[in-house]
Amino acid sequence: MVDTNAVLLGQTIAYTFYVIAILLVMAWFGYQITKKGKGNFVKPVYFYSFVSFLVVLGVSLHFVTHATIPWKPIDLNRDKITPDKVFEINIKDHQFILPEKEMAINKEEMVLFKVTSEDLTYGFGLFRPDNSMIFQMQVVPGHTNDILWKFANPGTFTIRSTEYSGWKGYNMIVKDAVVVK
Amino acid sequence: MSFSDTLMNGAQGLFKHKTLTPMQKLTLRFVVVGLVYYLFAVAEGMLMRMHLVTPGTFMGDKQYFAIMTAHPLVGIFGSSYPIVFGAFLFLVPYLMKKPLWSIKLANWTLWLIAIGTFVFWFAGFLSHYSPLYTLYWPLPADFTQFSVVGGTFFVVGIALVMVGTLFFVLNIFKTIVYKPKGHEQQPKGILTAALGFKKLKNADGTNVVSTPVAAVARGTVDTLLNAGIITFTGVLLLVYMIGSLLGYNLKHSSVDALLYKNWFWWGLDLIADGLVLIYVAGTWYLLATLITGKKLFMEKWARTALLVEMIVSWFVWSHHLMSDQAQPAFLKIFSGEMLTAFELITQGLAFFITLATLWQARPLQMSNPLKFLLGGLLGFALAVPAGIMQADLGLNRILHNTQWIVGPHVHVAILVGLTMTLYSAIYLLLPILTNGAKLYSQKLANFHFWGAPNWRN
Numbered sequence: 001m002v003d004t005n006a007v008l009l010g011q012t013i014a015y016t017f018y019v020i021a022i023l024l025v026m027a028w029f030g031y032q033i034t035k036k037g038k039g040n041f042v043k044p045v046y047f048y049s050f051v052s053f054l055v056v057l058g059v060s061l062h063f064v065t066h067a068t069i070p071w072k073p074i075d076l077n078r079d080k081i082t083p084d085k086v087f088e089i090n091i092k093d094h095q096f097i098l099p100e101k102e103m104a105i106n107k108e109e110m111v112l113f114k115v116t117s118e119d120l121t122y123g124f125g126l127f128r129p130d131n132s133m134i135f136q137m138q139v140v141p142g143h144t145n146d147i148l149w150k151f152a153n154p155g156t157f158t159i160r161s162t163e164y165s166g167w168k169g170y171n172m173i174v175k176d177a178v179v180v181k
Numbered sequence: 182m183s184f185s186d187t188l189m190n191g192a193q194g195l196f197k198h199k200t201l202t203p204m205q206k207l208t209l210r211f212v213v214v215g216l217v218y219y220l221f222a223v224a225e226g227m228l229m230r231m232h233l234v235t236p237g238t239f240m241g242d243k244q245y246f247a248i249m250t251a252h253p254l255v256g257i258f259g260s261s262y263p264i265v266f267g268a269f270l271f272l273v274p275y276l277m278k279k280p281l282w283s284i285k286l287a288n289w290t291l292w293l294i295a296i297g298t299f300v301f302w303f304a305g306f307l308s309h310y311s312p313l314y315t316l317y318w319p320l321p322a323d324f325t326q327f328s329v330v331g332g333t334f335f336v337v338g339i340a341l342v343m344v345g346t347l348f349f350v351l352n353i354f355k356t357i358v359y360k361p362k363g364h365e366q367q368p369k370g371i372l373t374a375a376l377g378f379k380k381l382k383n384a385d386g387t388n389v390v391s392t393p394v395a396a397v398a399r400g401t402v403d404t405l406l407n408a409g410i411i412t413f414t415g416v417l418l419l420v421y422m423i424g425s426l427l428g429y430n431l432k433h434s435s436v437d438a439l440l441y442k443n444w445f446w447w448g449l450d451l452i453a454d455g456l457v458l459i460y461v462a463g464t465w466y467l468l469a470t471l472i473t474g475k476k477l478f479m480e481k482w483a484r485t486a487l488l489v490e491m492i493v494s495w496f497v498w499s500h501h502l503m504s505d506q507a508q509p510a511f512l513k514i515f516s517g518e519m520l521t522a523f524e525l526i527t528q529g530l531a532f533f534i535t536l537a538t539l540w541q542a543r544p545l546q547m548s549n550p551l552k553f554l555l556g557g558l559l560g561f562a563l564a565v566p567a568g569i570m571q572a573d574l575g576l577n578r579i580l581h582n583t584q585w586i587v588g589p590h591v592h593v594a595i596l597v598g599l600t601m602t603l604y605s606a607i608y609l610l611l612p613i614l615t616n617g618a619k620l621y622s623q624k625l626a627n628f629h630f631w632g633a634p635n636w637r638n
Binding site for chain 2: 004008030033050055066125137163
């Protein structure tokens with residue numbers, strides 16, 4: 001499965017190009033409307049073309065990500081997929097209670113993390129040693145919070161709560177909790 | 182002229198405050214309160230950054246989280262609400278050529294919001310009550326972390342803001358429908374027309390309710406719904422707080438955390454994806470027509486988009502729950518992804534219509550209102566696509582609760598999109614509100630323009 005960093009990089013590049021383009025368009029527009037000359041009538045066809053473009057863009061984005069980001073269809077179909085491994089994790093009083101000290105996983109194995117909270121709303125995120133995030137989900141008390149994941153690369157990863165749960169949750173970090181071989 | 186003279190009488194003594202009408206005074210007070218709280222929110226933002234650079238040097242963690250909780254609430258309720266409400270309480274009667282329904286009620290709105298903001302901010306500052314603006318259940322009722330007395334005052338402060346907001350809603354709707362003495366009878370169904378469910382035309386074919394007033398009316402529906410949800414949630418919290426003060430330990434599990442998250446985000450999202458987008462689009466239309474003196478391009482579409490935006494805003498809340506695995510997949514895809522994508526269309530449409538209106542009126546002078554309007558348009562052109570990207574199940578998995586959301590989406594939308602639009606309106610309305618006061622310094626205004634977009638995002 002593709003690494004989340006690769007998707008993030010692609011998205012960053014695409015958005016950066018968009019930012020540069022829109023800045024240039026607005027600067028050009030600002031210059032043009034103050035230039036000497038006469039205002040031209042804007043043909044409605046431009047308007048309708050623009051709206052059509054937005055419709056196509058808005059809808060197609062989700063189809064494209066569904067086809068290219070593997071964890072999206074996996075997540076939507078996780079009830080139908082049998083995992084290779086299941087880890088049940090509990091959270092209480094701002095502490096992660098793990099099934100084992102080091103959760104060992106093989107690369108490309110399908111792993112299900114089932115996380116429950118006994119008190120507050122928390123987050124469950126996995127982080128690389130450079131503090132970049134692999135994935136995260138919310139952990140809502142009284143509900144099943146599960147995520148199915150296939151690790152693209154080996155490594156040792158840290159668990160952090162990715163949701164604010166009061167000042168006591170400031171350091172909800174379990175270092176090197178997941179080891180992918 | 183000394184600086185204090187300028188402060189009292191305006192640049193070159195042109196601010197004749199004794200000539201101001203009660204409506205002008207009221208609007209200026211709203212703007213001043215909004216700007217003072219903007220300064221508050223900015224200072225809080227700087228303090229948080231300083232804490233993150235050197236944790237513990239300037240404040241402790243509890244103080245930091247109290248500021249983090251107050252910061253967005255002061256920014257929205259203390260700053261944006263007064264500026265927006267003040268502008269609309271002035272503009273709706275101005276555009277409809279009749280007086281405001283009740284200046285007294287508008288004054289109540291101003292002071293309830295100003296005092297309410299101070300109360301919740303001060304309660305957080307003193308007691309470190311800090312459940313964050315999201316208030317995820319049962320954190321706001323977790324009295325092992327937070328002071329119950331502090332929390333009670335915090336909720337009372339928010340409640341005061343909401344009462345002021347409800348007075349604003351009442352004032353706007355009543356101003357649209359009422360008949361002042363000496364005025365002609367209002368056409369039947371004027372409010373329905375303002376909301377977009379009926380067509381009402383004058384004899385010359387123009388709309389009885391102008392497009393900016395229609396935008397205010399539609400945005401105000403979301404303001405009302407949002408105030409209702411926040412008030413309802415506040416009452417629930419007060420039940421737990423009063424219970425705790427009386428010695429009863431009410432069970433947190435009595436409230437379903439996911440259901441709570443759904444209703445609270447439904448209400449909270451009516452600000453971000455409802456009233457802000459609708460009010461902003463309406464303000465763009467008004468500014469573009471006032472700056473150019475021309476009719477709005479494709480006005481029929483602009484009005485339709487405002488109606489669509491209002492209805493869409495009631496169904497998109499689930500994009501805030503994309504990472505909640507217990508949330509039904511149908512809601513994530515239909516509400517979270519597909520309907521949210523409509524906001525790209527409606528806001529893109531408003532963007533195009535405003536630009537086309539300006540384009541058709543070339544050549545224009547690059548005045549302060551025009552350049553801030555372009556800044557506001559740019560802000561939303563940057564922030565809305567960023568929001569659409571994060572409202573995707575695949576991307577949300579790696580973006581949720583990261584700097585992406587707070588940076589390119591939230592702060593660009595507010596600090597560039599919303600505030601630049603509001604500044605454009607302030608620069609435009611200043612001479613009207615002050616009977617011709619002169620801008621103190623164009624150099625400062627230029628510095629304001631280039632400094633305001635918050636480039637660090």
